[in-house]
Amino acid sequence: MLLTFDDGYIDNYTFAFPVLDELGVQGSFFIPGKTFTTYELLDVNKIHYLLASTDIHIILKDLLERMDHYRGNEYSYPSNEELFQEYAKSNRFDSKEVIFVKRMLQTVLPEELRNRIASELFVEHVGISEQQLAHELYMTAEQIRTLKHHGMHIGVHGYDHYWLGNLSKEKMQQDMQKALEIMDEFIDSRKWAMNYPYGSYNEDVIRYAKEHGACVGVTTEVRIADLEIDDVMKLPRLDCNDYPPKSENYKRMGQA
Ligand SMILES: [Zn+2]
Numbered sequence: 001m002l003l004t005f006d007d008g009y010i011d012n013y014t015f016a017f018p019v020l021d022e023l024g025v026q027g028s029f030f031i032p033g034k035t036f037t038t039y040e041l042l043d044v045n046k047i048h049y050l051l052a053s054t055d056i057h058i059i060l061k062d063l064l065e066r067m068d069h070y071r072g073n074e075y076s077y078p079s080n081e082e083l084f085q086e087y088a089k090s091n092r093f094d095s096k097e098v099i100f101v102k103r104m105l106q107t108v109l110p111e112e113l114r115n116r117i118a119s120e121l122f123v124e125h126v127g128i129s130e131q132q133l134a135h136e137l138y139m140t141a142e143q144i145r146t147l148k149h150h151g152m153h154i155g156v157h158g159y160d161h162y163w164l165g166n167l168s169k170e171k172m173q174q175d176m177q178k179a180l181e182i183m184d185e186f187i188d189s190r191k192w193a194m195n196y197p198y199g200s201y202n203e204d205v206i207r208y209a210k211e212h213g214a215c216v217g218v219t220t221e222v223r224i225a226d227l228e229i230d231d232v233m234k235l236p237r238l239d240c241n242d243y244p245p246k247s248e249n250y251k252r253m254g255q256a
């Protein structure tokens with residue numbers, strides 16, 4: 001069994017680490033390079049806090065208005081109706097409205113614009129500074145060092161927590177290169193573990209990772225891994241929400 005902790009949150013350090021340490025169990029911590037070097041919020045967290053702060057219908061309305069406002073010469077993307085049709089699909093955790101807001105701000109809108117809109121919505125609805133929240137949310141380099149000294153495993157989770165499988169090859173490689181430079185202190189550069197943010201990868205991502213020393217990759221596919229059959233660069237995982245009382249997904253086995 002492998003226990004994975006994604007995104008470098010400070011509660012991994014304050015709550016999970018002492019328990020693991022006491023039990024003598026190794027955890028694997030996958031930390032985006034950006035979190036402990038710039039103290040900017042990852043989009044994934046900006047969006048989490050935004051969604052937790054206000055009713056989803058207010059946020060959705062606000063987002064759609066801004067998408068109409070910015071659509072035109074500077075940024076081009078399909079109409080709100082088309083995008084809603086394509087992306088508003090509920091999953092095992094979220095309603096279709098929540099998924100739509102997440103997809104628009106995580107990967108669908110042009111990067112510069114989605115950062116801009118996410119920041120505008122954050123200021124309006126969350127009401128504290130991103131930097132302040134980043135300091136409260138992420139582990140420091142020193143804390144990551146402590147994990148490592150206590151026998152925990154540290155792995156790669158990109159630099160900017162992008163959907164790597166949706167990026168151009170060039171941008172994907174830039175993000176991976178930055179991640180590897182920053183994580184160099186914590187990983188064995190000839191034999192490290194990759195964790196694809198949002199479970200997003202393609203063959204270029206896998207090739208780049210393997211060529212640069214990755215020996216295993218974990219995804220967000222939901223089932224028990226079978227090491228005899230599964231591709232070692234595409235291992236499925238279970239989320240903590242896949243266990244009772246939330247669900248019984250943990251019983252899933254076999255290839256999807
Ligand atoms: Zn992540």
